[in-house]
Amino acid sequence: MKLSFQTESTSLNVDIHTLIIAGWAGRDIAAIEHHIEELAALGIQRPSAVPLYYRVSSNQLTQSSAVQVLGGESSGEVETFVFNAGGELYVSIASDHTDRKLEAHSVAFSKQACVKPVASAAWKLADVADYWDELVIRSWIKEDGKEVLYQEGTLASLRTPQDLIARFTDGKQILPEGCGMTCGTVGAIGGIRPATSFTMELFDPRRQRALRHSYEAEILAEVA
Structure with missing residues (x-):
């Protein structure tokens, strides 16, 4: 999937052919357990490993502000999105939009069932790596x-991209060219629930800047 990003100094055209969703990516075991319990309340089984790397088709990535979903049981999750462009890692934000009804049957299938909206701006990971834990992710519905x-x-509550990448690549410090990875989320305030309007943000408090993206989800009727 070809994506275009604007950085502070240049434009990037990136062909993402491998999409990884890093799940259960928290550093704090108690926080991970909290998220597991959130999903368990929806009938979703515990993960087989922590962290867990789900493969999703790269054509599920989109930078559109309008998406379509089947049925009314899906919801977004803000996550940082790291990718390799020209041998350098960049960070943006994405929504791991997921069908919660299907998730009770299979987490992997539920992730594949929905598109993954991505912002159109990015930062060099090296520019924020030294104070990564201070960055804030937020979403609104x-x-x-x-x-x-x-x-x-x-992001202090989540594993760093370097940690997640190293675990996925058997010790390497960079993703392969054309690979993108989402890096985990934080708990939902008031519990996970569906919404058709989703806004997400990665905020840099030191430089007072943000990556932000909004999208609307059109619900398609379920027919049998």
Whole structure:
């Protein structure tokens, strides 16, 4: 899937052919358990390993502000998104939009069932690596016509991209060219629930800047 990103100094055109969703990526075991319990309340089985790397078709990536989903049981999750472009790692944000009803049957299939919206801006990972833990991810949904804070937390609660990459590549410090990886999420405020409007943000408090993306999900009717 070809994606275009704007950085502070240049434009990037990247062909992502391998998409990895890093699940259960928290550093804090208690936080991981909290998220597992959130999903268990929806009937979703515990993971077989922590962290766990799901493969999703790269053509599920999109930078559109309008997506389509089947049925009304899906929801977004803000995650950092790291990728290799020209031998250098960059970071953006993505939503691991997931069908929660299908997730109770198979997490892997539920992730494949929904597109993964990605922002159109990115930073060099090296520019924020030294203070990675200070970065904040947030998301908002609309409920009853009002925007509501849905997720918020610093990246200190999640494994670093370098850690996740090393575990996935058997010790290497960089993803292969054309590979993109989402790096985990934080818990939902008030519990996981579906929403058709989703806004996500990666905030850099030192430089007072943010990567941000919003999208609307059109619900397609389930027919039998």
